[in-house]
Amino acid sequence: MEFLDALSQQLGPGAVIHPGEGMASYLTERRGLFADRPVRAVLRPADSAGVAATVRMCAQQGVAIVPQGGNTGLCGGAAATDGGEAIILSLERLNRIRAVDADNFSLTAEAGCRLSAVQAAAAAVDRLFPLSYAAEGDCQIGGNLATNAGGMNVLRYGNARDLTLGLEVVLADGRIWNGLRALRKDNSGYDLKDLFIGAEGTLGIITAATLKLFPAIRERATAIVGLESAESAVALFGILRAESGDTVTSCELMGRQPLAFAIDYAEGCVEPLPAAYPWYLLIELTSSGHEVQLGRRLERALSAAPAGIGDYRIADNADEAAAFWRLRNGIPGAQKGAGASVKNDISVPVADMPGFIDAAGAVVRDACPGVRVCAFGHIGDGNIHFNLTRPETMDDADFLAEWDELTQQVHDVVMTYNGSFAAEHGVGQLKPGEVSRLKDPVEQDLMRRLKSALDPAGRLNPGKVVPPAED
Amino acid sequence: MEFLDALSQQLGPGAVIHPGEGMASYLTERRGLFADRPVRAVLRPADSAGVAATVRMCAQQGVAIVPQGGNTGLCGGAAATDGGEAIILSLERLNRIRAVDADNFSLTAEAGCRLSAVQAAAAAVDRLFPLSYAAEGDCQIGGNLATNAGGMNVLRYGNARDLTLGLEVVLADGRIWNGLRALRKDNSGYDLKDLFIGAEGTLGIITAATLKLFPAIRERATAIVGLESAESAVALFGILRAESGDTVTSCELMGRQPLAFAIDYAEGCVEPLPAAYPWYLLIELTSSGHEVQLGRRLERALSAAPAGIGDYRIADNADEAAAFWRLRNGIPGAQKGAGASVKNDISVPVADMPGFIDAAGAVVRDACPGVRVCAFGHIGDGNIHFNLTRPETMDDADFLAEWDELTQQVHDVVMTYNGSFAAEHGVGQLKPGEVSRLKDPVEQDLMRRLKSALDPAGRLNPGKVVPPAED
Missing domain, CATH: 3.30.465.10 (Uridine Diphospho-n-acetylenolpyruvylglucosamine Reductase; domain 3)
Structure with missing residues (x-):
């Protein structure tokens, strides 16, 4: 393979990995949806000039390029599509x-x-x-x-x-x-x-x-609050932003279901409040100032807070704050303990979050009776991981067979709120179909024009983000 | 003129202004550099559909469009270029x-x-x-x-x-x-x-x-600080951002020369501190919180502040704060009292601001002995209005004849700091030549590709921003 030999010479030792030479880690893919797709080689240039040389030579040869960073994405953006003709261009050696x-x-x-x-x-x-x-x-x-x-x-x-x-x-x-x-x-x-x-x-x-x-952050205050409804979370978020002098850094909403999963299945997670609530909010304020008394300000805002706020607890120390965060961070892993789940990475305007949760919940319960809605995420961003865990009595495989249908139904509800079906994990090769199905044709046309303007031959990460044109 | 008649019918009464029908205000231009350029008509659709209809019809007729908002820009972006064949599309009626x-x-x-x-x-x-x-x-x-x-x-x-x-x-x-x-x-x-x-x-x-x-903002603290050097302003800015919990909203640097102009020529401007300093910093902290004690925090940061900080005064009340702001806001008008000036709207990295001021000052004093450097602006953004007022003994017209040369020399210094020759006022029709002269050809090529992809016929605001390709 002449072209790879020429590149190997130009890029120096260790820059070209051929199939069978230990490229497995570059072909893994976290969800296993796009793993082990064969490629012609993995190229590892050491600097920008090396990247440029690689891209230039691939352009001359008509070879498609899949750029890859840490390979931690969830939508297959850093995995090859089918065919085996592409190369992976790893940026890992550009690490200065x-x-x-x-x-x-x-x-x-x-x-x-x-x-x-x-x-x-x-x-x-x-x-x-x-x-x-x-x-x-x-x-x-x-x-x-x-x-x-x-x-x-x-x-x-x-x-x-x-x-x-x-x-x-x-x-x-x-x-x-x-x-x-x-x-x-x-x-x-x-x-x-x-x-x-x-x-x-x-x-x-x-x-x-x-x-x-x-x-740099010097002070921090962390609290967990029990709530009667998601509406109260929206109201509390607005009050906290204002009263805290806009120092709210995190505002994580958790339904009772995912919290219960964390308590049942995740290490070191315990019931955070004396009573159970339908919803919880994990709040963190931070400041770079000295003696800002964030804890006192948080206490004042919560004690004067509006209807629907139940018990709350402000962490007395870093250990207690860490215990609150364990609940939030334990959810994704804990979900696995409860069986297969279908993930949705969506966003809507903050104020529409409660309405969306109700509407989408009704739709999925109708489509799959007994499904366990596991909603948690970043309420301040209107970004919720509206994950669905299989009904207790259903088979993992049977449930996962419904992935596309359930996801599309959730996305349809998202669109009624003028939301996004790809909030923070991108499109990759998982969702170009949804781009095609749900995005305004004018917007799709603009995307294609940009792609043609900057990559007319279509060699940069083909099959990702932009759906093929309908003719 | 059939096409304008058709548009007039479609857009309704009052939507088309023909030459001689009171279009002067649409042809003014604040600096007078591009004023009174004739156009075929001013079109004033009332909604987005009307804008779309106007653009569609102009596209069919091959007529160039100059979009216009409040017409307050300083670089001629909302004025026609020479030729008289364009229309102005005013957005003023889309005001809901x-x-x-x-x-x-x-x-x-x-x-x-x-x-x-x-x-x-x-x-x-x-x-x-x-x-x-x-x-x-x-x-x-x-x-x-x-x-x-x-x-x-x-x-x-x-x-x-x-x-x-x-x-x-x-x-x-x-x-x-x-x-x-x-x-x-x-x-x-x-x-x-x-x-x-x-x-x-x-x-x-x-x-x-x-x-x-x-x-919404509920508390505010405002101070003016005398400084021995622009370096101390950079250091103080970093300390204030950290110590104030990142509540610095404005951080305006003023040289002694522009401050003196304001005191001499602007209404209600008085010496702010007991002694005169080479540089001044106007600082404002704001917060949406209650009882945040911004004044106390500002006092603590300033009293512990580093070398090079002279007198300072924290405003006791809103009137005093307004007096500090009068100095800053009085500068642009006061400059006129001191004679013609050449304006530069540039930015460099914050830390390079002092070096830039020295280097650019030396260059312009060399090119035009006696020129009065009037540097003021937003130090936190690295954005300084590096304005040059004519030497006391020079004619306004003689000085303005040097505009292009002085500006180009200042821009050349800006580029050595990897800065911008158009920081906040844009390019318009004033600076496409500088885009062509100073920007990397790769970047110019990218700009042209985008222009071709989205406006292939070149009818949207032609002659602005993108310089013509060199062949």
Whole structure:
């Protein structure tokens, strides 16, 4: 295979992995939906010039490229489609922090830096890089940007997109666009960076990014609140944002069902309040200031809070706060203990969350009597993981056979609220069908025009995000 | 003129203004650089469907369109280029607030709503729409988005782009893209909205937007600080962000020269501190909380502050705070009293601000001995208005004849800091030459590809933002 030999020579030792040479970890895929798809090779250039050379040579040869970061995505964006003719381009060796500028509240990291390494580089200069979620020790910043990752702190700090000042991108023809500007205001041309963020490698390959930093957190207050209804959660969220001086960093809604799963199946999870409630809110306020007395402010807001608020408990110390977070973080694993589940990653406007939960719940219970709705997520972002666990008496396989139907029914309800059927995990190769089914044809046409403008030959991550045109 | 008659019939009475029928206000232009350019007509549709019909008919007839909001821009983006063959499409009649959702911290406004009307609609439900600058009573939200407006509160809340959740846009062929989603997380496709924001109407015409709101401000603390150097301003900014719990909303740097101009020429401006300093910082902290004691926190941060901080004064009351702000807001007008000036709207990384001021100052003093550097602006954004007032002994006209040369020399220094030559006022028809001269050819090529993909016939605001291709 001449072309791979030429690339191997250009990129140096260890840069080309052929089939049978230990590429298994690049072909795994967390949900197992797109695992072990064969590819011609895995290419591991060491720098942006190497990425550019790889893309240029693939363009000349007509070879499709699947860019890959930490390979922790859930929608198959970093896995090949069927066919075996593509190569995987791993960014993992581009793992340098190029610059940290505490005065400018910014740093520049290469795409293959782990999220946890970016967080650590910020912390070393008493700054915070706020993007945070469960996979942070494995996922890479390039993948975070390619999927516009969300996570726990979006409410306060925004998605990955909002945290980005500039990008370096290798284009479909192998040219490098150097847009690594560290500026807060720049209106000297079109906003190119936001085109590549969230495009899952279909418009260009992000090789480095200049990111926003914030003052490091010095104080924190954490509470768990029992609620009579999801409506009270929406009301409480608004009050807390205002009363706390907009210091709410996390506001996680949990139904009784997922909380009960966590208590039953997850390590170290116990009933958090004397009584059980239909809904719970896990609230965290943070501040970079000294003696801000967040706990006292949280207490005052909760004690004066509106109807529908039941018991609450403000953590006395870090251990107790960790116990509250264990409940929230234990849910995804605990769900497995209760049987197979169908996941939905959706968002609606915050105020429509209660209505959506009721309407979608009715639809799925009708379609699958006995299904256990396991709703939890980021209420401040209107982003709920509306997961469905199989009825107690149903077979896992029988239930999973209904995945597409149940998911489509949930998405149909989402669309009546002008919501999103792909809130924080992206489209990948899991949901282009839903893009085609649910998105306005005008919007699909715009997406195709952009794809044609930036990747006319369609070699960058084909089969992802953009559905094929109907003719 | 058949086509205008047909449009007049379709759009209803008062929608078409012909030359000689009172179109002067649409042809004014604040700086007088692009004023009174003739056009075939001014069209004033009343709703999005009317905008779409206008664009469709112009597309059929091959007529160029100049979209116009409040017509307050400084770079000629809303003025026609030479030729007289274009029409102006005013969005002023699209002035409805379509929805306000306090629980979702969002509202939806049509493009022709004045910025002050959007602010008022938010305030009516105890929320804040933070975009704010001098023209807020005249400018329109559609223009704010088309130019990605900045202003006084960017440091805390971001530019217009950061405040936008969704858009409705009329495309070059007259189709309407309805992207008015009120979601905090949506990764269901490419990020289309950010393509139109800041594109100055060259890729599509924004007809409505869903905007982010924040809790209303309840407490405020304002101070003015004398400083020995611009370096101390950078250091103080970092300390204040951290110590104040990131509640710094404004952080305005002023050189002694512009402050002296304000004291000499602007109404009600007096020396703010007992001694004079080379630099001043106007600081404002705000919070939506009760009893946050921002003044006490500001006092503590300033009294413990680093080297180079001189006298400071924290406003005792709203009147005193207003007096500090009068100094800052008086500068642009006061400059006129001191003679002609050349304006530069540039940005660099915050930490490079002092170096830039020194380097650019040396360059312009060398090019024009006796020139008075009048540097002031938003240090937290790295955005400084590096304005140059003529030497005391020079003629206004002689000085203005040097505009292009001085500006280019300043921009050359900006580029050595990887900065922007168009920070918050956009490119319009004033700076496409600088785009061509200073931007990476790869970036220019990307801009042209996007323009071709979305406006292949080049009828949307031609001659703005994108420089013609070199052949």
